[in-house]
Amino acid sequence: MNKSWVQSLLRLLVAFAIGLIISSLFILAVGENPIVAYKALLEGAFANKLGVFTTLRWTVPYIIVGVAATVSFKAGLFNMGMEGCIYAGALAAGLLGTIPGLPPIIHVPLCIMGATLVGMIWMIVPAFLKAKYGTNEVIITWMQSYAMTLLCSFLVTEYFQRPEDITSAAQQVRTPFIEPSAALNPIIDPYKLNTSLYIAIALIVILYVFSKYTIMGYEHRMMGTSYDFSIYGGVKTRKMQFWALLISGGIAAIAGAAETLGVNGQYIHGFSTSMGPNGIMVALMGRLNPLGLAISSLFMGAIQSGARAMVRATEVSVYTMNIMISIIVICITADGLYEMLHIKKRQREGD
Amino acid sequence: MLRRGAAPAQFFKGGEYTMTETILQLRNITKVFPHPETPVRANDGVSLELVKGEVHAIVGENGTGKSTLMNILYGLLQPDSGEIILKGTKVSFKNPRDAIHNGIGMVHQHFMLVPSFTVAENLVFGFEPRKHNVFVDKAEARQIASDISAKYGFKVDPDRKIQDCPLSMQQRVEILKILFHGAEILIFDEPTAVLTPVETDELFKAFQALRDDGKTILFITHKLREVMSVADRVTVMRRGKVITTMDISETSVEDLAEKMVGQRINIADRIMHNTNEDSEIILEFDGVNTRPSSQGKSLKDFSFKVRKGEIVGFAGVGGNGQELLVEEISGLYKHVNSGRILYKGKDVTDADAADMREVGIAHITGERYIRGISSDSTIYDNLIMGAHRRAPWARGIFMKPRALRKLAKELIERFSIKAASENVNIMNLSGGNIQKCILARELNLANELIVAEEPTRGVDVGSQSFIHKTIIEKCAEGYGVVLVSTDLDEVLSLSTRIYVMFEGKIVGEVDPESEDARNRIGLLMAGITDEKEAM
Missing domain, CATH: 3.40.50.300 (P-loop containing nucleotide triphosphate hydrolases)
Structure with missing residues (x-):
């Protein structure tokens, strides 16, 4: 292991420790023992087969959204509209999944590609405005995200509502079930962890190869680090910005598709519990590094699955975990803090 | 005029010996910038002597501690050890204001002027003449400006706004400002970086006028030709240390360059190019x-x-x-x-x-x-x-x-x-x-x-x-x-x-x-x- 790896790991541990200590204060404040709470959390996430599979089941969408966020962050862009893309992708996959009479080998890729396409199309407007006029992408993607979430709800209620639900009392906004040929099957029944895990792993590998070995990957990274340097170096930055946002949206949509095809079997409005924002957290925690991303997704997945056990065992609220994650992200992204702790050593050459 | 003369120093100038007084002495100034691994010794036992009424150049490569030394002299930095002796008295400047009170002024590479103020307003900035104790007396300020510019023969237009002045005039305003503050030792940091050759000549004429008026000038530069044409003495610094201080008559551009880098380099590295009209x-x-x-x-x-x-x-x-x-x-x-x-x-x-x-x-x-x-x-x-x-x-x-x-x-x-x-x-x-x-x-x-x-x-x-x-x-x-x-x-x-x-x-x-x-x-x-x- 080289030095930068050790440093990354140290940085992660310090951030984690600070997050743990501060959230302990909140747990103490509600009159609970933090150690008991953390123990319950860990047990819930890893102690039994159900816990482990639930952890992994949540890890998958976090990885996918994390990759999507990384693609935009590395280019120096903020795609705040991933939540909208997730819903768009989920709905697109849910609708395409109802087409009967297709073999799985065609049906599954069709649904996923359809979702990706919808996610990319949804990003065209902010991407075009950013590349052409330098418009701030944060506001537009963010606002568009709300628009898409509401649009999905409208479309389903108005046109695609599951026929049985219209008459039944349980007025949930959801589409009919997908055909079995479109389903991403569980890896081991009856757990919800499904073959979308492979998609997530593939995305991580592609991201790694892309940023390490391709021309575009290098330019993409340099554009994020120094925009002026990239233009001067001959990088087609406008084109790059445009495609970075589109691809980010497309990948986020895959996360939605995976939830529909693998977990729910239909589009259920409200299925995403802040997956978009959490994906940003994951990407930041992983410091935009493919392996870091996998680790931070696993961490988020563990919290998602263990938090329920913790709530059952103690009086601690699930939101305490949000506090912990936020603090970890702040600590990881705060370079100043890191330097203050003298972990990073700088060598000055010459005089 | 000086209260207590320090040991008189002799130096050779233009073929005759002149008895002169040391106005300022820096003794063993050391300044170390802390760094977790390799602390930087920006000034390492630097000693320097300024003679009243001389133009003294400090040359050296980038990062040899010239600016650090000037900042210490101007009170922006405090030395770790060593002492500053001004007119025979040991002094220490906590801030530039202290230095100004002691007759030391500095013209920075980037001018410290307010662009939207007039020349006169900039001149008196910080020391404005008051009217009824509250208002700035603009008429008085203008009078001060024209008096002082006439005294030193610097052409400035008191009513012009700084943002409308060419850089050379801004520089003159800077010089007049520190003269107005009563400076006797004027420090210049790379003064010719922004000037045309004609303006540079004007500045050097101004140096001479100031010297004739009994002011002492200390300037940092890396342009060796300028040193040769205007300075009386030159100090060469390398890696935080003073290599030597010489009379200008004892040295040459090549000699200075060699002392600066520690090895002989050919400054006029001209080659004969063989191109002709037919080249692509x-x-x-x-x-x-x-x-x-x-x-x-x-x-x-x-x-x-x-x-x-x-x-x-x-x-x-x-x-x-x-x-x-x-x-x-x-x-x-x-x-x-x-x-x-x-x-x-x-x-x-x-x-x-x-x-x-x-x-x-x-x-x-x-x-x-x-x-x-x-x-x-x-x-x-x-x-x-x-x-x-x-x-x-x-x-x-x-x-x-x-x-x-x-x-x-x-x-x-x-x-x-x-x-x-x-x-x-x-x-x-x-x-x-x-x-x-x-x-x-x-x-x-x-x-x-x-x-x-x-x-x-x-x-x-x-x-x-x-x-x-x-x-x-x-x-x-x-x-x-x-x-x-x-x-x-x-x-x-x-x-x-x-x-x-x-x-x-x-x-x-x-x-x-x-x-x-x-x-x-x-x-x-x-x-x-x-x-x-x-x-």
Whole structure:
């Protein structure tokens, strides 16, 4: 292991420790023992087969959204509209999944590609405005995200509502079930962890190869680090910005598709519990590094699955975990803090 | 006039011995900047003696602690050890105000003036004459301004706003300001960096006037010719230490340069270029006019040709359209209204930066830290830009990391970049080494054309001569070079032909070999095109 790896790991541990200590204060404040709470959390996430599979089941969408966020962050862009893309992708996959009479080998890729396409199309407007006029992408993607979430709800209620639900009392906004040929099957029944895990792993590998070995990957990274340097170096930055946002949206949509095809079997409005924002957290925690991303997704997945056990065992609220994650992200992204702790050593050459 | 004379020092000046008084002594000044691993000894036991009424120059490479020493003297920094003795009394300045009260004033490289205030208001700023104890007495301020400028023979217009004044006048206001504060010792940090040769001459005349008035002048510079022409004594610093203090009559430009870098270098590294009219034209500007940039600058009717194997120098005072010229060539700013730009006969008038990179130009940018490097990246990442998409280092959509790593290592070695490894952050390097990184990367990319913009600005003398040598080598290999520089010595000693730019136009062409090249360029730089007018 080289030095930068050790440093990354140290940085992660310090951030984690600070997050743990501060959230302990909140747990103490509600009159609970933090150690008991953390123990319950860990047990819930890893102690039994159900816990482990639930952890992994949540890890998958976090990885996918994390990759999507990384693609935009590395280019120096903020795609705040991933939540909208997730819903768009989920709905697109849910609708395409109802087409009967297709073999799985065609049906599954069709649904996923359809979702990706919808996610990319949804990003065209902010991407075009950013590349052409330098418009701030944060506001537009963010606002568009709300628009898409509401649009999905409208479309389903108005046109695609599951026929049985219209008459039944349980007025949930959801589409009919997908055909079995479109389903991403569980890896081991009856757990919800499904073959979308492979998609997530593939995305991580592609991201790694892309940023390490391709021309575009290098330019993409340099554009994020120094925009002026990239233009001067001959990088087609406008084109790059445009495609970075589109691809980010497309990948986020895959996360939605995976939830529909693998977990729910239909589009259920409200299925995403802040997956978009959490994906940003994951990407930041992983410091935009493919392996870091996998680790931070696993961490988020563990919290998602263990938090329920913790709530059952103690009086601690699930939101305490949000506090912990936020603090970890702040600590990881705060370079100043890191330097203050003298972990990073700088060598000055010459005089 | 002096209260208590220190031990009188003798020094040789213009063939006669003069008895003089030491006005200021710095004894064993040491200043260490803390650093977790390698603390920087910016000043290491520096001793210096100023004689009343002399012009004393301090020369040294970048990062040798000249500015640190001046900042200590001006109260901006406190020394770790050592003492300052002013007129025989030990003093310590907690802040610049202390220094000002003791008669020490400093003209910074970047002027500390309020742009929206008039000359008079700036002059009295901080020490304003009051009316009824509340209001600034503007009439009184104007009176002070004209009195003091008349006293020293500095032409300034008291009612003009600073933002409307040329840089040379702003500098005069700075000088008058510190004189108004009662300065007896005037410190100048690189005072001629922003001036034309004519303005420089004026400044040096002012130095003489001040000296005749009994003021003592201490100035930092790296322009050795200026030292020779204006200073009485010179102190050479190297790596935080004083190497020597000499009378100007005892030294020469070559001697000073040698003492600065510690080895003999040839400053007039001129070579004979053999180009002729038949050499292939690489770059041609044909009557190019541009729309005004955001600063309201534009190129006007710009025509020139660059042939294989020649270095075409563009001289001029900074801000006369040089950045625009470079950006037009490199494609970074494309606002051509009329005219054409041709690269080997191909029209590249509307080509953007990416297109020009594909064509294969090297662009050694003057905006070193803004676009020349990516400051958050490693040396490796900075060196491979451009090469990463070219044939031996890339195939299809993939880079060849091993080949690129080899390239980076080679470049570091060939350009003797002082770096621990290619994986450290580029900002860990010194300015000269960063510039060598840019040079290494760009020259590796050049197919036929090299655009060098201020290639040695702020670079130490050692790297400077290396960079010059490399550019000359490339020229001899048949590359066409466009050299844009505000350093007249650089343009004169490197170029085969020189164009002088003034307000976005080429105002004249000068043969660097000709006898009066320096003078003619000087006049042209000031916009004086009519020789008679200058006489």
